[in-house]
Amino acid sequence: MKLLVCIKQVPDMESRFKVNESGDWFSEADLAYRMNEYDEYAVEQAVQLREQLGDSAELTVLSIGPDRVVEAIKKALAMGCDRGAHIQDPAVHKKDPWQVASIIAEYARDKKYDLIFTGMQSQDRGSAQIGVTVAELLGYASATTLVNFEYADGTVKGKRELEGGIKSVVRMKLPALVTCQLGLNVPRYPTLPNIMKAKKKEIEAVPVGNVLKEDSLSASNSFYPPVKSGGGVVLEGDVADLVDKLVGILKEKNFVAK
Amino acid sequence: MKALLIAEYRDGKLLENIYELIAFAGKIGADTATVLVGDAANVPRCSGTLYLADVAKYSEYNPELHKQLILAAVSKENPDYIVFSHSSYGWDLAPRVAASLKIAQVSEVVKVIDGNFEVGCCNAKMRRIVKPSTAKSVVTLQAGAFSMEGEPQGTPTVVALDVAGGGNVEFLGYEPAEAKDVDLGKAEIIVSAGRGVGKKDNIPVIAALAKALGGELGASRPVVDAGWVEHSHQVGTTGQTVSPKLYVACGISGAIQHLAGMKKSDFIIAINKDKDAPIGEVADVLVVADVMQLAPALTEKLRK
Ligand SMILES: Cc1cc2nc3c(=O)[nH]c(=O)nc-3n(C[C@H](O)[C@H](O)[C@H](O)COP(=O)(O)OP(=O)(O)OC[C@H]3O[C@@H](n4cnc5c(N)ncnc54)[C@H](O)[C@@H]3O)c2cc1C
Numbered sequence: 369m370k371l372l373v374c375i376k377q378v379p380d381m382e383s384r385f386k387v388n389e390s391g392d393w394f395s396e397a398d399l400a401y402r403m404n405e406y407d408e409y410a411v412e413q414a415v416q417l418r419e420q421l422g423d424s425a426e427l428t429v430l431s432i433g434p435d436r437v438v439e440a441i442k443k444a445l446a447m448g449c450d451r452g453a454h455i456q457d458p459a460v461h462k463k464d465p466w467q468v469a470s471i472i473a474e475y476a477r478d479k480k481y482d483l484i485f486t487g488m489q490s491q492d493r494g495s496a497q498i499g500v501t502v503a504e505l506l507g508y509a510s511a512t513t514l515v516n517f518e519y520a521d522g523t524v525k526g527k528r529e530l531e532g533g534i535k536s537v538v539r540m541k542l543p544a545l546v547t548c549q550l551g552l553n554v555p556r557y558p559t560l561p562n563i564m565k566a567k568k569k570e571i572e573a574v575p576v577g578n579v580l581k582e583d584s585l586s587a588s589n590s591f592y593p594p595v596k597s598g599g600g601v602v603l604e605g606d607v608a609d610l611v612d613k614l615v616g617i618l619k620e621k622n623f624v625a626k
Numbered sequence: 627m628k629a630l631l632i633a634e635y636r637d638g639k640l641l642e643n644i645y646e647l648i649a650f651a652g653k654i655g656a657d658t659a660t661v662l663v664g665d666a667a668n669v670p671r672c673s674g675t676l677y678l679a680d681v682a683k684y685s686e687y688n689p690e691l692h693k694q695l696i697l698a699a700v701s702k703e704n705p706d707y708i709v710f711s712h713s714s715y716g717w718d719l720a721p722r723v724a725a726s727l728k729i730a731q732v733s734e735v736v737k738v739i740d741g742n743f744e745v746g747c748c749n750a751k752m753r754r755i756v757k758p759s760t761a762k763s764v765v766t767l768q769a770g771a772f773s774m775e776g777e778p779q780g781t782p783t784v785v786a787l788d789v790a791g792g793g794n795v796e797f798l799g800y801e802p803a804e805a806k807d808v809d810l811g812k813a814e815i816i817v818s819a820g821r822g823v824g825k826k827d828n829i830p831v832i833a834a835l836a837k838a839l840g841g842e843l844g845a846s847r848p849v850v851d852a853g854w855v856e857h858s859h860q861v862g863t864t865g866q867t868v869s870p871k872l873y874v875a876c877g878i879s880g881a882i883q884h885l886a887g888m889k890k891s892d893f894i895i896a897i898n899k900d901k902d903a904p905i906g907e908v909a910d911v912l913v914v915a916d917v918m919q920l921a922p923a924l925t926e927k928l929r930k
């Protein structure tokens with residue numbers, strides 16, 4: 369059985385974002401990168417299935433982006449993926465979700481994966497489109513926002529998380545694609561031996577030009593912080609002072625006795 | 627201009643978020659038609675045509691068939707926009723419709739600025755304007771971003787909608803949310819722990835602050851997913867919706883799914899080391915500090 373997991377490398381969300389020179393995305397300077405949080409759950413689930421299936425299965429991890437994304441691919445290999453595919457694209461941020469999905473579908477089409485895992489959304493773009501669009505382009509069944517995943521005999525059974533914590537139980541036959549939600553599993557930390565083993569695993573490099581066949585369907589030329597709407601106060605400084613000020617506010621608002 | 631609105635129906639009921647879609651259509655000055663896979667006894671108050679497909683036949687979740695139904699309505703109405711809520715129903719279905727028509731999709735619109743769509747990015751810390759380049763486009767709207775001014779009005783002209791075919795995802799039923807052992811909805815004061823608290827061992831520090839204030843302990847989702855706090859304490863879209871007199875967010879960034887569960891609180895204090903954290907948007911007081919230093923000091927002072 370052939371498995372694929374798609375991962376994105378994103379900046380640490382606690383970073384301070386600065387606008388780049390062309391004004392359409394963040395400046396890459398001074399940012400620390402990591403694997404998109406949702407994709408960690410996707411990798412873990414794919415690796416668990418790979419382990420369940422044993423040697424009859426092969427799991428590829430794919431990421432589109434500049435050279436730095438190889439770090440994220442290596443992490444996924446150390447978590448247990450068998451091989452990597454790096455679609456080299458220094459300007460992936462200029463592509464719309466349709467193009468990113470088309471690139472993945474183009475790469476995947478002749479490889480006939482049985483099951484594809486993606487995150488439900490990326491933390492930086494958050495379009496929540498790419499997984500389902502890949503499935504549509506490949507003609508696969510798909511379901512989003514899984515918080516539970518089981519596989520047996522060519523059938524995926526999953527639980528989709530709905531608003532209010534209700535779950536919807538769904539079932540589909542392969543080939544299929546699932547998008548993974550936070551809390552689906554507990555992503556493992558790569559161990560040192562596995563990090564060493566991962567160094568020997570193959571990472572195929574594919575120039576994006578080989579797999580980009582589509583024009584974009586939407587465009588974005590702006591990136592800016594939200595206009596501050598709330599008139600809240602910001603308190604900064606020494607902890608003892610902050611505590612005094614907070615107690616003052618709590619008393620004034622009658623949350624604690626004066 | 628025409629907008630085709632996609633209503634939602636769950637567990638035998640029409641969902642109220644259709645009125646957010648109607649509000650959005652009003653904002654962009656579009657006439658509307660609506661699609662609902664539901665039943666005739668539960669139609670929204672709205673104008674225009676309502677394409678009604680029978681839920682008994684098409685199920686509450688059958689993305690392939692629901693897509694075909696929407697495509698059938700699209701060919702009748704020729705809309706400029708096909709509008710969904712950015713909900714578990716919308717984000718699942720919208721890309722299927724967009725891909726079938728090979729048209730742009732703009733996800734989770736928060737605002738309309740001069741006819742363009744503003745969306746959030748980087749965990750809501752930043753914004754972008756996204757412009758469709760195709761004549762028609764699909765948009766999904768952030769929950770709560772648009773609301774109607776007055777009461778919804780009107781009676782739609784109901785037209786039955788039918789398509790042939792099966793589906794490739796089988797819906798086996800719902801599983802209820804986990805039972806709650808605390809009803810945060812009744813709490814007057816809630817102090818919530820987020821990932822910024824750092825580790826499970828630090829939760830008692832936040833619980834102690836909650837106790838010192840006479841309130842309940844709440845939590846953001848990652849804290850619950852990691853098993854630091856039980857699910858019944860989770861605040862947000864997939865947890866509980868609360869509106870206490872005082873909400874203290876400790877090490878919580880303020881993602882939309884968390885805000886949706888607590889932004890109606892009367893008074894909000896956020897403790898966060900990041901001055902730019904989006905929780906600042908809704909906080910009455912944002913304390914820029916390390917919560918593991920501030921919370922114990924505050925608890926101690928309150929105990930005195
Ligand atoms: C469909 C869906 C449903 C969801 N439902 C929910 C839901 O019901 N509830 C929910 O909460 N989330 C929900 N989420 C997840 C949500 O998108 C966010 O991922 C989550 O709310 C983030 O939690 P957090 O703020 O605790 O963590 P982070 O986003 O990681 O934020 C941690 C914050 O702590 C601050 N911090 C770090 N260290 C310190 C320190 N020492 N002192 C002070 N501050 C510090 C950081 O600056 C940061 O702002 C949902 C997501 C999806 C896609």
Ligand SMILES: Nc1ncnc2c1ncn2[C@@H]1O[C@H](COP(=O)(O)O)[C@@H](O)[C@H]1O
Pocket residue numbers: 374375376377404406407410430431432433460465468485486487488489490491493494495496497498499
């Ligand atoms: N550059 C990329 N490379 C590989 N996979 C990606 C990339 N961007 C997005 N994805 C996948 O698509 C999912 C949804 O992303 P998005 O539609 O941007 O919210 C992510 O969780 C990833 O699994």
